[in-house]
Amino acid sequence: MPHAVPPPRTSIAGRRELESAKNGLCGLRNIGNTCFMNSVIQCLSHTTELTRFLRSHHGTRTGATKDQLILNEFAKLIQEMWTANVHSVTPVELKRAFSTKHRMYSDYNQQDAQEFLRFFLDSLHSALNSGVKGEMLNIDDNLSDNKKADLTWEWYARHENSLIRDLFVGQLKSTLKCTTCGNTSVTFDPFWDLSVPLPSSSRCKLDACLDLFIREEVLDGDEMPTCSKCKTRRKCTKSFTIQRFPKYLVIHLKRFSETRWSKLSNIVEFPTGDRELNMGSYGANLNSNVHYSLYAISNHMGSTAGGHYVALCKHPVSRKWHEFNDNIVSDALPENYLVSSSAYILFYERA
Numbered sequence: 001m002p003h004a005v006p007p008p009r010t011s012i013a014g015r016r017e018l019e020s021a022k023n024g025l026c027g028l029r030n031i032g033n034t035c036f037m038n039s040v041i042q043c044l045s046h047t048t049e050l051t052r053f054l055r056s057h058h059g060t061r062t063g064a065t066k067d068q069l070i071l072n073e074f075a076k077l078i079q080e081m082w083t084a085n086v087h088s089v090t091p092v093e094l095k096r097a098f099s100t101k102h103r104m105y106s107d108y109n110q111q112d113a114q115e116f117l118r119f120f121l122d123s124l125h126s127a128l129n130s131g132v133k134g135e136m137l138n139i140d141d142n143l144s145d146n147k148k149a150d151l152t153w154e155w156y157a158r159h160e161n162s163l164i165r166d167l168f169v170g171q172l173k174s175t176l177k178c179t180t181c182g183n184t185s186v187t188f189d190p191f192w193d194l195s196v197p198l199p200s201s202s203r204c205k206l207d208a209c210l211d212l213f214i215r216e217e218v219l220d221g222d223e224m225p226t227c228s229k230c231k232t233r234r235k236c237t238k239s240f241t242i243q244r245f246p247k248y249l250v251i252h253l254k255r256f257s258e259t260r261w262s263k264l265s266n267i268v269e270f271p272t273g274d275r276e277l278n279m280g281s282y283g284a285n286l287n288s289n290v291h292y293s294l295y296a297i298s299n300h301m302g303s304t305a306g307g308h309y310v311a312l313c314k315h316p317v318s319r320k321w322h323e324f325n326d327n328i329v330s331d332a333l334p335e336n337y338l339v340s341s342s343a344y345i346l347f348y349e350r351a
């Protein structure tokens with residue numbers, strides 16, 4: 001009697017793993033120039049902690065604010081996108097909810113992805129914000145910079161208290177120095193992303209953009225601030241460092257001029273591997289290694305007038321990169337596909 005060949009066995013856990021490596025590979029249909037929105041939604045959909053929250057969020061319709069309706073529709077969309085065997089969905093309800101709050105999005109014109117991201121996160125934050133407003137910020141000028149930073153952050157967190165803030169917001173330190181008396185004053189502001197300028201060379205490293213962002217700037221002429229020691233307007237220098245690093249760091253490459261008449265097509269070489277971006281040298285306290293891993297990119301292709309957005313995202317289970325071009329999802333991409341002249345918004349997760 002021949003030996004019976006046992007059937008190939010995949011454990012239940014193994015099978016679930018295989019299935020979940022396919023979940024989330026879900027396209028979004030274009031409902032009329034909505035690729036800017038689709039690209040940003042894919043990047044947010046691959047923001048692990050946000051998606052984990054949204055998959056268990058069930059909002060009610062009654063008494064909901066416009067922002068809460070946006071949150072509810074977004075949660076419904078994310079839940080669909082991460083359901084097994086769903087290959088594309090139509091974000092029409094989310095678009096409708098968003099346009100009700102933000103009227104400039106009610107037509108079907110092409111929009112800027114970074115601007116959309118800011119409005120969108122702001123709506124999600126407002127929908128979840130349990131902060132209490134009203135209290136004034138009062139800080140003793142004799143405290144250390146780090147103490148001032150902590151008190152400012154605690155004050156901010158009491159006003160703006162949501163998961164969205166926890167995930168995306170960092171704190172920027174700006175230092176103003178009087179060129180006459182040398183007096184310095186610091187202020188601390190929250191940031192939702194870093195909008196970095198591009199140098200004039202056609203190819204550079206991301207560091208060069210970050211250096212330009214934090215670089216000392218001279219405020220002279222009409223821009224002269226009032227020095228608190230000289231009690232008069234003085235030529236000052238202003239520089240930035242990062243006081244508090246966010247869990248998810250969004251870096252916006254400023255490819256478009258203010259008027260959007262021109263677009264820079266420089267190649268910015270940004271770190272793509274695990275823990276490859278070290279932001280430590282941009283910190284206000286120069287001691288820590290602050291490592292980030294890239295997990296999503298919003299790409300803008302083409303000129304300013306037309307143009308098209310897609311997203312490149314790293315799957316949280318398979319760790320493979322895919323391109324999301326509206327309803328079309330590519331097979332796994334090689335890593336050398338990630339850096340290109342189209343990269344527009346970079347999403348990093350703190351490692």
Ligand SMILES: [Zn+2]
Nearest residue numbers: 178181227230
């Ligand atoms: Zn002065």
